[in-house]
Amino acid sequence: SQTIHQWPATLVQPVGSPLSLECTVEGTSNPNLYWYRQAAGRGLQLLFYSVGIGQISSEVPQNLSASRPQDRQFILSSKKLLLSDSGFYLCAWSAADSPLHFGNGTRLTVT
């Protein structure tokens, strides 16, 4: 069966520090991969999605970037965090036109 791993679960980082969140999927090949962000009590904002290795679509211009170095690995990065980057970051995978399966998320607090 397919599983998705996302870490860390929580993270507290100072303003201006770098960020790297990793997500891996097991049990499937060539999944669509997604990064969403959820501010406290708010909806899901699509940040990036990828349909294949090295293929990244960016939805919101900001100081975040994403990479897909391997088929089932999706990484969210920032060179310098802002206070506004705080939130709940969710990685998800899907087969084409199929439901999304979310990881447990990372709660990021930028101080």
Added chain:
Amino acid sequence: GQQVMQIPQYQHVQEGEDFTTYCNSSTTLSNIQWYKQRPGGHPVFLIQLVKSGEVKKQKRLTFQFGEAKKNSSLHITATQTTDVGTYFCAGFEGAQKLVFGQGTRLTINP
């Protein structure tokens, strides 16, 4: 781009009362998906509707897809405390990009 609007944003009910959330898209959807997010958790897929006018039931939950495939609703009959959470609808823009509504947060007074 496609917009998916969801109302109400919040709903507080007494346990045993019914609950409905509505979803409207600015464009025709190929299908619509519904997710539930428990407090502190991640969204979990509930159901997908594909056909115009489709109605599906899961125990006390009834999902409808509009005839024009631009709107949908989720109705919960006789809410229970386990129904607490945020309910999201979502539609695909293209084949890969899933756009979520803002969600309806349901709280229940036991």
